[in-house]
Amino acid sequence: METNSSGKNFCVILAGGKGRRLWPCSREKMPKQFMDFFGTGRTQLQQTFDRFSKIIPPERIYVSTNQVYAHYVEEQLPELPVENILAEPIYRNTAPSVAWACYRIYHHDKDANIIVSPSDQAVFNEEAFHENVLNCFDFVKKNDCLLTMGVKPTRPEPGYGYIQLGEPTELADLYKVKSFTEKPERDFARMFMESGEFYWNTGIFLTKVSYLLYCFRQILPLVLNPEDVFTMEDELAFVKENFSRYPNLSIDYGILEKSDNVYVFRCDFGWADLGTWHSIYEAMSKGDGDNVVLDSEVIFEDSRDNIVKLPHGRVAIINGLDGYIVAEEDNVLLICKKGDSSALVRKYGSEARMRYGDDFV
Structure with missing residues (x-):
């Protein structure tokens, strides 16, 4: 059940990685996001989908993956419309993945708000997570910006990204982003944690689809033009032919770290990246x-x-x-x-x- 009345909220789950950092249990033929890694009865992808489907209906949830993994998504998420599986023909980083998803969502609803999330994370307080997500949606609905979700560090973890809080806004727990730091040395991570100015970067962010498409136009070649309208069959054929024109660029490096209009919401849902041993x-x-x-x-x-x-x-x-x-x-x-x-x-x-x-x- 969706608790936000706007009816314009969409979700993109990123599930195309090979999971190499959890080798040998995560393999190219079966990466970690499609495994019941912890013996819970649900894979990481399924748990992520479960989390978001309590906020956003399945017909507005999209899963980005590689074409060799599309069958796993179909098998594990039978409630997801098959046309919501974005199966990329070649491996690229997350910026092209999100760009394609934005194109697809834009043609469903030009006024859509989206949340983008990795598929391999743990959330320890789902009730707080839902409340944080809906508060973030309320903000991006009213503002042209990028909004990241940050979590207070509990240890000096060098394997995570960090967000430095900048100027506070009029809203509680919402700050301009001063800087991003990706995977610092442990001594720096300890300094970050002790300063109180830095939060873990969950990799989850929200924005308007129209604003994100504007940001993409600044850094990516115009492969899928939002003004072009394809049938589903023609769109898939176009992507197969042209997706390689996108650079191998992450959404964090290409968009979030390059933009001046980025905010961070201090969240309290408890979080862990489950991507490394x-x-x-x-x-x-x-x-x-x-x-x-x-x-x-x-x-x-x-x-x-x-x-x-x-x-x-x-x-x-x-x-x-x-x-x-x-x-x-x-x-x-x-x-x-x-x-x-x-x-x-x-x-x-x-x-x-x-x-x-x-x-x-």
Whole structure:
């Protein structure tokens, strides 16, 4: 049920990534967003869809993905209209993905407001999340701007992006954005957290579709002209032929960090990015020895600060291990120092591909 009476709110869920930072459990054939990674009974994509469908009806929710993953979206979200799956013909970053979604939504409703969200996040207080989202929609409905959702840091996390609060507005918890910093060193992350001026960048933002299309015109080639009207069949054929003309550019770097008209709303819903082993470890509740076990059977002895994920039917006996990732899927077992490990995991995945072939990634 939608609780905002405007009837013009749309959602775009970004679900096209390969999930390389959670290799070997996340594979190119089955990235993390399509997996029930935590044994909850719902995949990350399904949980994200569930969260937004309580605010926005399914016919106004769009999922952006790659064409090789479109069948997963159809299978996992049968309530989503098939025409709301934007299946890209080649891999690009998030700016082209959102540009196509904006074109599609603009032709449904030129006055639409949109919220754009990754598909691999945890929200710990959904009631607060819904209230924050509706407050943000109310603001962008009345203003030509970009509005990001920020969450107060709970630890000096170097794997997240940070937003520096600028001048306050007349509205509570709403500030101009002074700066963005992507994945700082841990010492800087600690300084940011202690200053009270910086919030985690959730990667969720809201705006009017017409304003975002205006922003895109400043940085992207005019591939899909909002004034052009295609049939669905012709639009898909055009995208297949022309999508490669878009640069490989993220929405954060291309739009949010380049714009002067960006605001941040201080949110209080509790949040975690579930895109890396380290961030999952930090976000999850810890067992004995501060170990984290993800839907697996493990016996620990004299071991601390580890994160473990195994296939069902496997049992791990771990003795004397401190601060490691132990992850197994199919034909790969990874044992790697946890730390800030996303770069290492990507490196090992690439090396496995070069040495042993695509079947190992």
